[in-house]
Amino acid sequence: MELQHVVTGSDDKKIVVIVGAGFGGLNAAKALSNKSNVQVVLIDQKNHHLFQPLLYQVATAGLNPADIAVPVRSQFSDVDNVAVHLAKITVVDLEKKTLQVDGSDNEFGFDYLILACGARHSYFAHPEWEEYAPGLKTLEQATEIRRRILLAFEHAENELDEEKRKTLLNFVVIGGGPTGVELAGAIADISRTVLVRDFKRINPSTAKVILLEAGPRLLSAFSEDLSEHTRKALTSLGVEVRTHVRVENITAEGVYVGTDFIPTKSAFWAAGVQANSLNLIPSVDRDPSGRIKVRGDLSIPNHPDIFVIGDMAAIEMADGKLVPGLAPAAIQEGVYVARAILSSMQKKPRENFHYWDKGLMATIGKNKAIMQAGNIHMTGRFAWLGWFFIHIFYLIGFKNRISVLLQWTWSYVFAKRGSRLITEKGWKLSQQKEKA
């Protein structure tokens, strides 16, 4: 797929290939838009940019997939120097400066390369668990989790056996980070509000939501007081929080936790994260989570024209800690690398990347959220309003903002969730491996 307009080696126009249209890649492309001396080629294997922070809302029928996704192509309609291609990259040759494409003999060539392929869930050497406890990183996974949650209630409504009905109404979320907290809170919330009215034989509010965390506390990136606040808030929503517990096994029948067994058909994985792998030749240094170790300017050692950003990169800060895998960090990295490339072309020296920590936030349920920025810790309705408006503001696409605002207002006022569609795979509660 040697594209006709991708020509390397010209002195006055350099080719910048970006792999991945997440927060990092998309913002790098935007920062390079309309710069006359670069031609940008933005490649992704999906046709949409995804606003991952709201993925748990799709999984719990609060939003529709189209609300949090936007076609990558539509973001660059009016930009002449950014070409968008739907393709899957398999191999990157760092020396020859070429990219190989799945299903094609042709190649992309580049002068500068930005790798921004993001991360996926890690099952700690137990890939067989994925079938029984899907993760939450893509739209397909979100609709699969939604399908399993809604089908569990439907099958419980049909079930005459008391024990089986109880098992169907057990929901287990594994991992007490932001995704696990948000998912557990939202499942408890819909079972106690939205779904209660709609079932005649079962009482959805008897659903048991159990949140499992291996470490000593939830949300370990936050301060201890906010962790404790979150635990209490979740408990008041009806979530059973168990910390210091280790998942030993996950089967079609349930989750084995230490010596305990929780029967369930609905386990969800929000624990480990691993950088998406891409075959680089020659191979490069990666940390145990698969992240590529980069220099202070986010380039790969010995390859000053090849950058890695976002969840795919291990970026060490001055204090020895890594830059966290958050949307604001990926955005900053994308913009930084775009500028670094423009500087290089002007033979200017590059300054090192500096992460500006804007703070952390997580939502627990309606009206409940926590925020932490420096020494400021905030909880309750005000934190929730902050979370609400920041997420609407950062959502990409004016139409999505309007749509999400309307849907949230709707569900806030009427306690209804409109996005309760079960599609694909039909009515059976089979736990099939995701096709992804």
Added chain:
Amino acid sequence: MELQHVVTGSDDKKIVVIVGAGFGGLNAAKALSNKSNVQVVLIDQKNHHLFQPLLYQVATAGLNPADIAVPVRSQFSDVDNVAVHLAKITVVDLEKKTLQVDGSDNEFGFDYLILACGARHSYFAHPEWEEYAPGLKTLEQATEIRRRILLAFEHAENELDEEKRKTLLNFVVIGGGPTGVELAGAIADISRTVLVRDFKRINPSTAKVILLEAGPRLLSAFSEDLSEHTRKALTSLGVEVRTHVRVENITAEGVYVGTDFIPTKSAFWAAGVQANSLNLIPSVDRDPSGRIKVRGDLSIPNHPDIFVIGDMAAIEMADGKLVPGLAPAAIQEGVYVARAILSSMQKKPRENFHYWDKGLMATIGKNKAIMQAGNIHMTGRFAWLGWFFIHIFYLIGFKNRISVLLQWTWSYVFAKRGSRLITEKGWKLSQQKEKA
């Protein structure tokens, strides 16, 4: 699945089971809501009622799946005597008055039964064509067609070979009824408006849309002048209309029409329709399209308590013609049968069903539609506005109405389509059989 609350034989409370929550079944259940002497059990294998007339809009990225579907359960939240169950019925025993459920040993029992399972596409003894030319009856099929349309443009953008690129931009719609006309018109429309801005290498407006019809004219249910108007309107949109042509074969490479071959990766089927089959014991009389022949009161001969409505029934009118397979007909039949059941319980005689023909309408593109009611024939913008408001009015769910109104206003003003997501199955343009 012998449900505890489904008890047959009581003199003061009869069990009415409805299979299928389409226009017919849903409206029968609504007409029986809050009637103290019946307990209604509404069974469907999907959790949502689907507004099929707008399915082509989902297939062409104009609307989202959630805009035209509503959870069946949510329609009866406040109705005590209607229980909703997600289940697939396999066998109906007309004598024993029981229904068997897929994957369960238990049965539903009934005093009265309404069968309203709808129709599916028929490939005229060529089921192997479905893989290469999916039909448009379910949300899953609509998103599959959308995926194929959008991927065809994406792959064309990546393709360097001129011939292959041309083939990718050939779209063939088979069947010149309302669905075929609407689908062909919408594909031509988006390729010439929405998509034009977004591609840099290909020109989407060079896409060739070919509509094939075996009969002498399009929309044979309409008058000849409206057929001719439709043909002209489609042609001006850029659709190539071919009548009197017979599809001989459909393969992964293209469509064989008479002695001609049209190379394409994107063929869509809007030709034959067949009633959904359900195993009835003993078997009953069906017409060649699989529709069950019913009496004037819509009951099965010799089974006055068992009714068939909607696309599953062959209902003869006084003039010998069949009641058409349209939403208004199914709605009238559902309401009629509900009343007939209530009359029977009061030992009153049943009057025969009478179909009230409200006319026909079809849309061709933005600002273009045709309407026919009795001797009134209407075309152009006024017909389109009529189509627009009638469809919004009949959409089920206030929230859907608002959402569709906003999306249509949006796309009308900005010529944009927001629902351009490709999900499931990834980026490859493989033509896999639908899982249904």
